[in-house]
Amino acid sequence: MKRHWVVAVAVVVVLAVAAAAAYGSTSTTSKGSKAQVNTAVSGSISFDGIWTASSGQKQFQDVINAFEKLYPKVHVNYKPVGNNLPTVLATAVAGGHPPDMADIAQPGTIKQFATEGKLKPIAYASSTIGKYFAPAWKQLGTFNGKLYALVFKAANKSVVWYNVPAFKNAGVTPPKTFSKLLADAKTIKASGTPAYSIGGADGWTLTDMFENIYLRTFGAAKYDALSAHKIKWTDSSVTTALKAMAKIIGDTPNIYGGTSGALQYGFNDSVTNAFSSPAKAAMVFEADFVGGVITSSTKAKPKTGFNTFTWPSITPGPDASAVEIAGDLFVTFRDNPAIEAFVKYLATPQAAEVWAKQGGFGTGNHNVPASIYPDAITRATEAPILTAKSVVFDMSDNQPPSFGATTGQGEWGLFQQFLKNPKNIKGLQSSLEKAAAAAYKKGK
């Protein structure tokens, strides 16, 4: 009996120490002082992610290393799966052997996994996430009423990139409103440079443009309703947004390469065209990751060569600060103390800072100081994410992939048809509705 007592006391003491250590680690590291090491939690975690050697594997490994310093007995095995991740994951889940954790960019897929009961809720991290993120972010990770995902990395998609010399030649400044944008585009064209560079060979650049217009015109609530197919694609709000979009894509002489050129240029081409010297076009409507393409494949320099402005507001827009993001949502397929510790750690500013200071990273974590971003342009594109009153997820990622994320089919393919024929708004709407209805019916 006496022995048992000793053991029990020992266990209690160890747990207390562990708890203190865990508490200490979160409270002291936020000031950057000595981190306390937790050796009570042990285990290994398998993690399937989209980042490969060329796209952020190193940065994420740094985050893992920082975590493993705090939890030396936990080992995280990161597997760089690459862009085939959704397929690999779907197969692994179907086969009954998913990884412990995964990075999923499509909320639609998470919802499906959650509905099938494959995911574990992360309620244990709820307070940590609540402490560092605005409620909108928790909402993004909530599916079927439960918190399943942490939005670890976010890309601001409500951004427009412009060629600074081209704007200077035309004598225009970044527009604040949509009507000013259209007027400026005319001026830019008169200056001898097409205003728009569109990467229509990648359907998602077109849906992103539509999504920003819809968000700016009707606000986050209606946007989310359309995402969830609670508003039909034949709705008059969609007509309004498409008419606005037609003002851009229907201005054929003002698009670099005209309609047929725009259909052949992919996202990367659209960026290099707009930021070559002399400029072939003045503006690219795409997310914060355009910056990476500019610096890696053109000679343009920040501020003097390229710069950004926030997607102009469309009057009477309900909320001009709303931001559309694409992001990496982390989900868990299993549940154990090691995984819990890792998820909680990933929600802290420390984890985000490891990557943020290396660039190419945005986060909704409001304890990450803006000063940590490596340059002014990143600071400018990431700041709106934190100040936005509402944050919405890329609509096409929210939808069943057969509608929202299949090359040349569904939404992507239909918007390419729209680029080809911007007058056919009614026809586009009925095709979109037909494809969406089929995809949502199949999803059930």
Added chain:
Amino acid sequence: MSAGGITAEPPVTAAPPPSAEPGRLGRYLTGAFFLAPALLMLGVWMVYPAVYTIVRSFFGQQGFIGTWVGIDNYKHLFTTSTLTTAIKNNAIWVAVVPALVTAIGLVFAVLTERVSWAVAFKTAVFLPMAISAFATGVTWRLMYQQDPGQGAINALGKTISGVISPAGVLPSASPSTPSLQTTPGGAMVLKTPTHPGGVALLGLTAISPEQVPKSAVQAVTPPTKPGEIVGTVWRDFKPGGGKPGVVEKGELGLPGVTVVLRDSAGKVVQSAKSKADGSFDFTKLQPGTYKAGIGAQTFAKPFGGYSWLGPSLITPSLLIAYIWIWAGFAMVVIGAGLSAMPRDVLEAARTDGGSEWQVFRRVTVPLLAPVLSVVFVTMIINVLKVFDIVYALAPESTQQNANVLALAMYYTAFSGGGNFGVGSAIAVFLFLLVVPVLLLNIRRFKREV
């Protein structure tokens, strides 16, 4: 040693009845032992997936097996427009490629027999086979780019058309002065007539700073002169836009533009070249009404390139690239058949007075028939399964127009589509198409053995 061998002999002859069974069984086991790895692999990687795919094609889209849907997936295959396009395109591929590859291969093989630099030629034609189809797709996609500045094929077109109809000096310009209008022929003419003693302002926009000649200076409105029509051609733009049709500070003249003056009957009276400040004048005019304008030649657009990767040309473009890859294969196989052909038959035909064409048609081709059919049938199978070159060459926006069954299967089941039911149905359909051709091939192999 030899003694041992002799003593060992009797039991072998004596033993058969009792040891025959174990012996045969042993041989069987040995055979099975050696076959097992291959069989196992065939089973795991060929038979099981094939059977599973067939079964899977009758079930719904999601999960390891999904729900039973009967032949719905097959109905879907023949009623969805993207998939019927794929079937139609596959039919075009089968109709065009095997025949053309065989024909081109035959021509190359016969011709290379007669040239002294045959090895170099053969190497050049065969080289594409050494490149992966994906790399070929990427390369051809670059060559097919519409922009002549990027695509090699359209660059060639531009060079040729540049000689036939050279581009104008201001191809992108558009009128800015309100009364300056573009005629259907591409020229620009002032709609409001001018009288001698008047001014013709020809303001143009959409001219990038790079297109303005270096010699250009601030545009001016020349003073009017009696009996003359004066005017200015200038870049009617300054940062911020400026007032259209008004010469302002900061706007440059466009030197070297040919301005044409027509009388009221439309006849050309005079033409003049603009100076550095964009000014021009027409002197010694009879009283009357005149219209000033700029000829279409100034605005002639440079060759913009054909849209090889556009929706209507994408499949032919793919076929060309694919034939480019496989012609070498056909040439080498047919060439081998040709060199194995008995020469005396050809000689005999020639001695009998057959022309080269007759010898080729009546002797060479019939004798080569087995080889030709091997190439033809192989190409049918290859073409039915074609995937990588379409995936790599066709831009996303026209991949639906270029769709083929294997690609449709990939998109339906994997990349995004997630519909394993229909994906399996496409795979089974593709398999059924290939089977008769395969059987034909197998039968011939047996006959030849």
